[in-house]
Amino acid sequence: MDDSLEVILNKSSVSGLFGCGHRPRPAILLLKVDRQPDVFLLRIGPFDPMSAMGRDQDNPRYSFSSWASYSETRASGYIEDSIPGVGTGHQPRNVFIMWERLEPYAIAPLDPSLLKHAELVQLIKQVQADGPDLLNIVHLGDSVEGRAIHRIDFGGGPKKVLLWSQMHGDEPTHTAVLLNLINYLHRARREVLAESIRAGCTIQMIPMLNPDGAEQGTRQNAQGLDINRDARQLETPEGRILKRAVDSFQPEFAFNLHNQNPRNSISTTGQPAAVSLMVPPVDPEGSQTEQIRTAKKVVISFMRAVDCYCHACIGRYTADYMHEAFGETIQQQGAATVLVEAGGWPADRTPSLVAIHSVGLLATLESLATDAYVRLDPAGYDSMPMTIPHDSKTSNELGETHAQ
Numbered sequence: 001m002d003d004s005l006e007v008i009l010n011k012s013s014v015s016g017l018f019g020c021g022h023r024p025r026p027a028i029l030l031l032k033v034d035r036q037p038d039v040f041l042l043r044i045g046p047f048d049p050m051s052a053m054g055r056d057q058d059n060p061r062y063s064f065s066s067w068a069s070y071s072e073t074r075a076s077g078y079i080e081d082s083i084p085g086v087g088t089g090h091q092p093r094n095v096f097i098m099w100e101r102l103e104p105y106a107i108a109p110l111d112p113s114l115l116k117h118a119e120l121v122q123l124i125k126q127v128q129a130d131g132p133d134l135l136n137i138v139h140l141g142d143s144v145e146g147r148a149i150h151r152i153d154f155g156g157g158p159k160k161v162l163l164w165s166q167m168h169g170d171e172p173t174h175t176a177v178l179l180n181l182i183n184y185l186h187r188a189r190r191e192v193l194a195e196s197i198r199a200g201c202t203i204q205m206i207p208m209l210n211p212d213g214a215e216q217g218t219r220q221n222a223q224g225l226d227i228n229r230d231a232r233q234l235e236t237p238e239g240r241i242l243k244r245a246v247d248s249f250q251p252e253f254a255f256n257l258h259n260q261n262p263r264n265s266i267s268t269t270g271q272p273a274a275v276s277l278m279v280p281p282v283d284p285e286g287s288q289t290e291q292i293r294t295a296k297k298v299v300i301s302f303m304r305a306v307d308c309y310c311h312a313c314i315g316r317y318t319a320d321y322m323h324e325a326f327g328e329t330i331q332q333q334g335a336a337t338v339l340v341e342a343g344g345w346p347a348d349r350t351p352s353l354v355a356i357h358s359v360g361l362l363a364t365l366e367s368l369a370t371d372a373y374v375r376l377d378p379a380g381y382d383s384m385p386m387t388i389p390h391d392s393k394t395s396n397e398l399g400e401t402h403a404q
Ligand SMILES: [Zn+2]
Pocket: 168, 171, 258, 259, 403, 404
Protein backbone atom coordinates (compact mmCIF):
# COMPACT_ATOMS: atom_id res chain seq x y z
CA MET A 1 0.00 0.00 0.00
CA ASP A 2 3.02 2.29 -0.06
CA ASP A 3 2.64 5.29 -2.30
CA SER A 4 -1.05 4.73 -2.70
CA LEU A 5 -3.86 7.00 -1.64
CA GLU A 6 -7.19 6.02 -0.12
CA VAL A 7 -10.34 8.12 -0.10
CA ILE A 8 -13.59 7.14 1.61
CA LEU A 9 -16.62 7.99 -0.50
CA ASN A 10 -20.32 7.78 0.05
CA LYS A 11 -22.55 6.40 -2.65
CA SER A 12 -23.50 9.74 -4.18
CA SER A 13 -19.88 10.74 -4.56
CA VAL A 14 -19.19 7.57 -6.49
CA SER A 15 -21.61 8.79 -9.15
CA GLY A 16 -19.93 9.42 -12.45
CA LEU A 17 -16.68 7.99 -11.25
CA PHE A 18 -16.32 5.48 -14.01
CA GLY A 19 -15.83 6.94 -17.42
CA CYS A 20 -13.52 6.15 -20.26
CA GLY A 21 -10.59 3.94 -19.43
CA HIS A 22 -7.03 4.84 -20.22
CA ARG A 23 -3.86 2.91 -19.74
CA PRO A 24 -3.24 2.24 -16.05
CA ARG A 25 -1.46 5.30 -14.66
CA PRO A 26 -2.48 5.31 -11.91
CA ALA A 27 -5.03 2.58 -11.26
CA ILE A 28 -8.15 3.12 -9.20
CA LEU A 29 -9.76 0.37 -7.22
CA LEU A 30 -13.25 0.86 -5.87
CA LEU A 31 -14.09 -1.31 -2.89
CA LYS A 32 -17.47 -1.72 -1.29
CA VAL A 33 -17.37 -1.76 2.52
CA ASP A 34 -19.02 -4.80 4.08
CA ARG A 35 -22.41 -4.22 5.68
CA GLN A 36 -22.25 -0.56 4.71
CA PRO A 37 -23.37 -0.68 1.11
CA ASP A 38 -23.42 3.10 0.74
CA VAL A 39 -19.77 3.49 1.71
CA PHE A 40 -16.95 2.92 -0.74
CA LEU A 41 -13.22 3.01 -0.49
CA LEU A 42 -11.46 4.52 -3.46
CA ARG A 43 -7.89 3.35 -3.63
CA ILE A 44 -5.51 4.96 -6.05
CA GLY A 45 -2.37 3.12 -7.12
CA PRO A 46 0.34 2.41 -7.94
CA PHE A 47 -0.61 -1.21 -7.59
CA ASP A 48 -1.45 -3.96 -9.99
CA PRO A 49 -5.19 -3.89 -10.56
CA MET A 50 -5.07 -7.33 -12.15
CA SER A 51 -3.93 -8.95 -8.93
CA ALA A 52 -6.22 -6.77 -6.83
CA MET A 53 -9.33 -7.60 -8.79
CA GLY A 54 -11.80 -9.83 -7.04
CA ARG A 55 -10.52 -9.51 -3.53
CA ASP A 56 -8.86 -7.13 -1.16
CA GLN A 57 -5.72 -8.74 0.08
CA ASP A 58 -5.12 -6.11 2.75
CA ASN A 59 -8.43 -5.85 4.45
CA PRO A 60 -11.25 -8.41 4.57
CA ARG A 61 -13.76 -5.69 5.48
CA TYR A 62 -13.79 -4.59 1.87
CA SER A 63 -15.22 -6.50 -1.05
CA PHE A 64 -14.39 -5.91 -4.66
CA SER A 65 -16.68 -3.59 -6.51
CA SER A 66 -14.83 -2.29 -9.50
CA TRP A 67 -11.59 -0.97 -10.85
CA ALA A 68 -10.63 1.45 -13.54
CA SER A 69 -7.64 3.42 -14.60
CA TYR A 70 -7.21 7.07 -15.42
CA SER A 71 -4.68 9.65 -16.37
CA GLU A 72 -3.14 11.32 -13.34
CA THR A 73 -4.86 14.61 -14.10
CA ARG A 74 -8.19 12.97 -14.32
CA ALA A 75 -7.68 10.96 -11.14
CA SER A 76 -6.74 14.15 -9.26
CA GLY A 77 -9.89 15.79 -10.53
CA TYR A 78 -11.99 12.94 -9.24
CA ILE A 79 -10.45 13.15 -5.80
CA GLU A 80 -11.21 16.86 -5.60
CA ASP A 81 -14.71 16.39 -6.95
CA SER A 82 -15.42 13.46 -4.69
CA ILE A 83 -15.03 15.08 -1.30
CA PRO A 84 -17.63 15.22 -0.03
CA GLY A 85 -20.54 13.83 -1.94
CA VAL A 86 -20.22 15.64 -5.24
CA GLY A 87 -22.07 13.70 -7.92
CA THR A 88 -22.33 14.25 -11.64
CA GLY A 89 -25.77 12.78 -12.11
CA HIS A 90 -24.60 9.49 -13.63
CA GLN A 91 -25.35 6.19 -12.00
CA PRO A 92 -22.43 4.32 -10.46
CA ARG A 93 -21.62 1.03 -12.08
CA ASN A 94 -21.17 -2.04 -9.98
CA VAL A 95 -18.61 -3.51 -12.28
CA PHE A 96 -16.62 -1.61 -14.83
CA ILE A 97 -15.08 -4.12 -17.10
CA MET A 98 -11.97 -3.07 -18.93
CA TRP A 99 -10.93 -4.62 -22.18
CA GLU A 100 -7.51 -4.96 -20.64
CA ARG A 101 -9.06 -7.56 -18.35
CA LEU A 102 -10.41 -9.66 -21.19
CA GLU A 103 -7.66 -9.17 -23.72
CA PRO A 104 -5.39 -11.94 -22.40
CA TYR A 105 -8.21 -14.37 -23.20
CA ALA A 106 -8.83 -13.12 -26.75
CA ILE A 107 -8.07 -16.03 -29.07
CA ALA A 108 -9.95 -15.05 -32.23
CA PRO A 109 -7.99 -13.43 -35.06
CA LEU A 110 -7.83 -9.64 -34.73
CA ASP A 111 -9.63 -9.43 -38.06
CA PRO A 112 -12.80 -11.52 -37.46
CA SER A 113 -13.38 -12.01 -41.19
CA LEU A 114 -10.30 -14.25 -41.21
CA LEU A 115 -11.97 -16.68 -38.81
CA LYS A 116 -13.36 -19.52 -40.90
CA HIS A 117 -15.23 -22.63 -39.82
CA ALA A 118 -12.28 -25.03 -39.56
CA GLU A 119 -10.33 -22.71 -37.28
CA LEU A 120 -13.42 -21.93 -35.21
CA VAL A 121 -13.97 -25.64 -34.52
CA GLN A 122 -10.31 -26.07 -33.63
CA LEU A 123 -10.39 -23.11 -31.24
CA ILE A 124 -13.61 -24.29 -29.57
CA LYS A 125 -11.97 -27.66 -28.87
CA GLN A 126 -8.90 -25.87 -27.56
CA VAL A 127 -11.06 -23.93 -25.10
CA GLN A 128 -12.84 -27.07 -23.98
CA ALA A 129 -9.57 -28.92 -23.40
CA ASP A 130 -8.96 -26.74 -20.34
CA GLY A 131 -11.57 -28.45 -18.17
CA PRO A 132 -13.56 -30.70 -20.53
CA ASP A 133 -16.02 -31.73 -17.81
CA LEU A 134 -17.06 -28.12 -17.27
CA LEU A 135 -17.80 -27.05 -20.82
CA ASN A 136 -20.46 -28.83 -22.84
CA ILE A 137 -20.16 -28.66 -26.62
CA VAL A 138 -23.02 -30.05 -28.68
CA HIS A 139 -23.08 -30.80 -32.41
CA LEU A 140 -26.48 -29.44 -33.44
CA GLY A 141 -26.37 -30.44 -37.10
CA ASP A 142 -24.72 -29.50 -40.36
CA SER A 143 -24.93 -26.67 -42.88
CA VAL A 144 -25.95 -27.24 -46.51
CA GLU A 145 -22.32 -28.01 -47.41
CA GLY A 146 -21.88 -30.27 -44.40
CA ARG A 147 -20.07 -27.99 -41.94
CA ALA A 148 -20.83 -28.81 -38.31
CA ILE A 149 -22.75 -26.21 -36.31
CA HIS A 150 -21.98 -26.32 -32.60
CA ARG A 151 -23.57 -25.05 -29.44
CA ILE A 152 -21.44 -24.16 -26.43
CA ASP A 153 -23.04 -24.29 -22.97
CA PHE A 154 -21.79 -22.41 -19.93
CA GLY A 155 -23.16 -21.95 -16.44
CA GLY A 156 -25.98 -23.46 -14.44
CA GLY A 157 -27.98 -20.48 -13.17
CA PRO A 158 -31.69 -19.72 -13.43
CA LYS A 159 -31.49 -17.18 -16.29
CA LYS A 160 -31.56 -19.00 -19.61
CA VAL A 161 -29.71 -17.00 -22.26
CA LEU A 162 -29.31 -17.91 -25.94
CA LEU A 163 -26.84 -16.10 -28.22
CA TRP A 164 -26.10 -16.81 -31.87
CA SER A 165 -23.81 -15.10 -34.34
CA GLN A 166 -23.13 -14.83 -38.07
CA MET A 167 -26.41 -16.11 -39.48
CA HIS A 168 -25.28 -13.77 -42.25
CA GLY A 169 -21.97 -15.22 -43.41
CA ASP A 170 -20.34 -11.85 -44.09
CA GLU A 171 -21.04 -10.55 -40.57
CA PRO A 172 -18.21 -12.07 -38.50
CA THR A 173 -17.60 -9.66 -35.60
CA HIS A 174 -19.68 -11.45 -32.98
CA THR A 175 -18.30 -14.88 -33.77
CA ALA A 176 -14.95 -13.51 -32.60
CA VAL A 177 -16.72 -11.91 -29.63
CA LEU A 178 -18.42 -15.17 -28.58
CA LEU A 179 -15.19 -17.13 -28.94
CA ASN A 180 -13.26 -14.68 -26.80
CA LEU A 181 -16.05 -14.53 -24.22
CA ILE A 182 -16.35 -18.28 -23.78
CA ASN A 183 -12.58 -18.56 -23.50
CA TYR A 184 -12.61 -15.93 -20.75
CA LEU A 185 -15.62 -17.37 -18.92
CA HIS A 186 -14.27 -20.92 -19.03
CA ARG A 187 -10.59 -20.33 -18.39
CA ALA A 188 -11.03 -17.49 -15.87
CA ARG A 189 -13.90 -19.34 -14.22
CA ARG A 190 -12.60 -18.75 -10.69
CA GLU A 191 -12.75 -14.99 -11.06
CA VAL A 192 -15.60 -13.14 -9.38
CA LEU A 193 -17.15 -12.01 -12.63
CA ALA A 194 -17.10 -15.39 -14.37
CA GLU A 195 -18.36 -17.11 -11.23
CA SER A 196 -21.18 -14.62 -10.95
CA ILE A 197 -22.28 -15.28 -14.53
CA ARG A 198 -21.91 -19.04 -14.09
CA ALA A 199 -24.08 -18.97 -10.97
CA GLY A 200 -26.69 -16.61 -12.39
CA CYS A 201 -27.08 -17.78 -15.99
CA THR A 202 -27.35 -20.88 -18.10
CA ILE A 203 -25.85 -19.77 -21.39
CA GLN A 204 -26.11 -21.45 -24.77
CA MET A 205 -24.18 -19.86 -27.60
CA ILE A 206 -24.14 -20.81 -31.29
CA PRO A 207 -21.20 -19.13 -32.99
CA MET A 208 -21.28 -18.94 -36.80
CA LEU A 209 -24.75 -20.23 -37.61
CA ASN A 210 -23.98 -19.81 -41.35
CA PRO A 211 -20.53 -21.41 -41.85
CA ASP A 212 -21.00 -21.81 -45.64
CA GLY A 213 -21.71 -18.10 -46.01
CA ALA A 214 -18.73 -17.36 -43.78
CA GLU A 215 -16.50 -19.44 -46.04
CA GLN A 216 -17.64 -17.56 -49.15
CA GLY A 217 -18.08 -14.17 -47.50
CA THR A 218 -21.77 -14.06 -48.45
CA ARG A 219 -24.82 -12.95 -46.52
CA GLN A 220 -26.86 -15.95 -47.70
CA ASN A 221 -26.33 -19.64 -47.05
CA ALA A 222 -25.23 -22.11 -49.73
CA GLN A 223 -28.82 -22.32 -51.03
CA GLY A 224 -28.69 -18.60 -51.68
CA LEU A 225 -31.26 -18.02 -48.95
CA ASP A 226 -31.25 -15.41 -46.18
CA ILE A 227 -31.46 -17.43 -42.96
CA ASN A 228 -32.92 -14.44 -41.12
CA ARG A 229 -35.90 -14.42 -43.47
CA ASP A 230 -36.48 -18.14 -42.93
CA ALA A 231 -37.96 -18.21 -39.45
CA ARG A 232 -41.40 -19.35 -40.69
CA GLN A 233 -40.69 -21.38 -43.85
CA LEU A 234 -37.64 -23.11 -42.36
CA GLU A 235 -36.25 -24.01 -45.78
CA THR A 236 -32.62 -23.78 -44.60
CA PRO A 237 -30.97 -26.44 -42.40
CA GLU A 238 -29.31 -23.58 -40.47
CA GLY A 239 -32.69 -21.96 -39.75
CA ARG A 240 -34.09 -25.29 -38.62
CA ILE A 241 -31.12 -25.75 -36.29
CA LEU A 242 -31.77 -22.36 -34.69
CA LYS A 243 -35.49 -23.06 -34.41
CA ARG A 244 -34.85 -26.40 -32.71
CA ALA A 245 -32.35 -24.77 -30.34
CA VAL A 246 -34.95 -22.19 -29.29
CA ASP A 247 -37.73 -24.76 -28.95
CA SER A 248 -35.72 -27.12 -26.80
CA PHE A 249 -34.00 -24.48 -24.60
CA GLN A 250 -36.91 -22.03 -24.22
CA PRO A 251 -34.60 -19.14 -23.36
CA GLU A 252 -35.68 -16.22 -21.21
CA PHE A 253 -33.24 -13.89 -23.03
CA ALA A 254 -31.98 -14.04 -26.61
CA PHE A 255 -29.25 -12.15 -28.48
CA ASN A 256 -29.32 -11.98 -32.28
CA LEU A 257 -25.83 -10.84 -33.27
CA HIS A 258 -25.04 -9.14 -36.58
CA ASN A 259 -22.95 -6.61 -38.47
CA GLN A 260 -24.52 -3.62 -40.17
CA ASN A 261 -23.37 -1.42 -43.00
CA PRO A 262 -20.27 0.34 -41.65
CA ARG A 263 -21.53 3.56 -43.23
CA ASN A 264 -24.65 3.67 -41.07
CA SER A 265 -24.52 6.67 -38.78
CA ILE A 266 -26.00 8.10 -35.59
CA SER A 267 -28.75 10.68 -36.06
CA THR A 268 -27.53 13.11 -33.42
CA THR A 269 -23.78 13.01 -34.06
CA GLY A 270 -23.32 11.90 -37.67
CA GLN A 271 -20.70 9.46 -36.39
CA PRO A 272 -20.51 5.88 -37.70
CA ALA A 273 -22.74 3.50 -35.73
CA ALA A 274 -20.25 1.23 -33.97
CA VAL A 275 -23.10 -0.24 -31.93
CA SER A 276 -26.74 -0.44 -32.97
CA LEU A 277 -29.34 -2.10 -30.81
CA MET A 278 -32.95 -2.99 -31.35
CA VAL A 279 -35.77 -4.75 -29.57
CA PRO A 280 -37.63 -6.66 -32.30
CA PRO A 281 -41.38 -6.06 -31.99
CA VAL A 282 -43.56 -8.84 -30.66
CA ASP A 283 -46.39 -8.01 -33.09
CA PRO A 284 -47.15 -5.63 -35.99
CA GLU A 285 -48.74 -3.18 -33.56
CA GLY A 286 -45.52 -2.89 -31.54
CA SER A 287 -47.26 -3.81 -28.27
CA GLN A 288 -45.33 -2.67 -25.20
CA THR A 289 -45.55 -5.87 -23.21
CA GLU A 290 -43.65 -6.57 -20.01
CA GLN A 291 -41.25 -8.72 -22.01
CA ILE A 292 -40.57 -5.85 -24.43
CA ARG A 293 -39.85 -3.58 -21.47
CA THR A 294 -37.44 -6.21 -20.15
CA ALA A 295 -35.67 -6.39 -23.52
CA LYS A 296 -35.31 -2.59 -23.47
CA LYS A 297 -33.63 -2.85 -20.08
CA VAL A 298 -31.22 -5.39 -21.55
CA VAL A 299 -30.39 -2.91 -24.33
CA ILE A 300 -29.67 -0.23 -21.73
CA SER A 301 -27.35 -2.60 -19.87
CA PHE A 302 -25.37 -3.08 -23.07
CA MET A 303 -25.38 0.60 -23.95
CA ARG A 304 -24.15 1.68 -20.53
CA ALA A 305 -21.30 -0.81 -20.62
CA VAL A 306 -19.93 0.46 -23.92
CA ASP A 307 -20.91 4.12 -23.62
CA CYS A 308 -17.50 5.14 -22.31
CA TYR A 309 -15.78 3.63 -25.34
CA CYS A 310 -17.97 4.93 -28.14
CA HIS A 311 -20.47 7.40 -26.66
CA ALA A 312 -21.32 9.20 -29.89
CA CYS A 313 -21.48 5.98 -31.91
CA ILE A 314 -24.38 4.09 -30.29
CA GLY A 315 -27.88 4.08 -31.77
CA ARG A 316 -31.07 2.10 -32.05
CA TYR A 317 -33.00 1.00 -35.09
CA THR A 318 -36.60 1.71 -35.91
CA ALA A 319 -38.29 -1.54 -35.06
CA ASP A 320 -40.33 -2.36 -38.17
CA TYR A 321 -42.12 -5.64 -37.68
CA MET A 322 -40.68 -8.35 -39.93
CA HIS A 323 -42.81 -11.49 -39.75
CA GLU A 324 -40.26 -13.84 -41.32
CA ALA A 325 -37.26 -12.73 -39.20
CA PHE A 326 -35.98 -14.78 -36.29
CA GLY A 327 -35.85 -11.85 -33.84
CA GLU A 328 -39.61 -11.32 -34.06
CA THR A 329 -40.31 -15.05 -33.97
CA ILE A 330 -38.25 -15.66 -30.85
CA GLN A 331 -39.70 -12.55 -29.21
CA GLN A 332 -43.12 -14.12 -29.81
CA GLN A 333 -41.95 -17.36 -28.25
CA GLY A 334 -41.35 -15.53 -24.99
CA ALA A 335 -37.64 -14.71 -24.86
CA ALA A 336 -36.76 -11.05 -24.24
CA THR A 337 -34.88 -10.67 -27.53
CA VAL A 338 -32.32 -8.06 -28.49
CA LEU A 339 -30.66 -7.42 -31.85
CA VAL A 340 -27.06 -6.26 -31.61
CA GLU A 341 -25.28 -4.92 -34.69
CA ALA A 342 -21.59 -4.08 -34.90
CA GLY A 343 -20.83 -1.33 -37.39
CA GLY A 344 -18.29 1.20 -38.58
CA TRP A 345 -15.11 1.55 -36.52
CA PRO A 346 -11.52 2.20 -37.64
CA ALA A 347 -9.61 -1.09 -37.85
CA ASP A 348 -6.61 0.30 -35.97
CA ARG A 349 -8.53 2.03 -33.18
CA THR A 350 -8.26 0.90 -29.56
CA PRO A 351 -10.37 -0.56 -28.13
CA SER A 352 -11.35 -2.52 -31.22
CA LEU A 353 -14.88 -3.21 -32.39
CA VAL A 354 -14.54 -6.76 -31.07
CA ALA A 355 -13.40 -5.37 -27.71
CA ILE A 356 -16.35 -2.98 -27.46
CA HIS A 357 -18.89 -5.67 -28.22
CA SER A 358 -17.17 -8.19 -25.94
CA VAL A 359 -17.36 -5.76 -23.03
CA GLY A 360 -20.97 -4.97 -23.92
CA LEU A 361 -22.08 -8.60 -23.92
CA LEU A 362 -20.07 -9.58 -20.86
CA ALA A 363 -21.42 -6.67 -18.83
CA THR A 364 -24.94 -7.48 -20.00
CA LEU A 365 -24.60 -11.14 -18.97
CA GLU A 366 -23.38 -9.96 -15.58
CA SER A 367 -26.36 -7.63 -15.36
CA LEU A 368 -28.72 -10.53 -16.10
CA ALA A 369 -26.94 -12.83 -13.65
CA THR A 370 -27.18 -10.35 -10.78
CA ASP A 371 -30.58 -8.85 -11.68
CA ALA A 372 -28.96 -5.42 -12.01
CA TYR A 373 -30.93 -4.86 -15.23
CA VAL A 374 -34.23 -5.00 -13.36
CA ARG A 375 -33.66 -1.55 -11.87
CA LEU A 376 -33.06 0.13 -15.24
CA ASP A 377 -35.69 2.38 -16.79
CA PRO A 378 -36.90 1.04 -20.17
CA ALA A 379 -37.77 4.61 -21.23
CA GLY A 380 -34.03 5.10 -21.71
CA TYR A 381 -34.29 2.89 -24.78
CA ASP A 382 -36.82 5.17 -26.45
CA SER A 383 -34.64 8.22 -25.92
CA MET A 384 -31.56 6.67 -27.57
CA PRO A 385 -30.53 8.37 -30.82
CA MET A 386 -31.49 6.57 -34.01
CA THR A 387 -29.16 4.69 -36.33
CA ILE A 388 -29.60 6.07 -39.85
CA PRO A 389 -29.07 3.45 -42.56
CA HIS A 390 -26.74 4.50 -45.32
CA ASP A 391 -28.51 5.13 -48.66
CA SER A 392 -29.80 1.88 -50.04
CA LYS A 393 -27.92 1.97 -53.36
CA THR A 394 -24.52 1.99 -51.72
CA SER A 395 -25.77 -0.38 -49.05
CA ASN A 396 -26.75 -2.90 -51.71
CA GLU A 397 -23.22 -2.84 -53.02
CA LEU A 398 -22.01 -3.59 -49.54
CA GLY A 399 -24.54 -6.41 -49.24
CA GLU A 400 -26.52 -5.15 -46.25
CA THR A 401 -29.58 -2.98 -46.60
CA HIS A 402 -31.59 -3.67 -43.49
CA ALA A 403 -31.19 -4.01 -39.81
CA GLN A 404 -30.81 -7.70 -39.01
ZN1 LIG B 1 -27.18 -9.46 -40.49
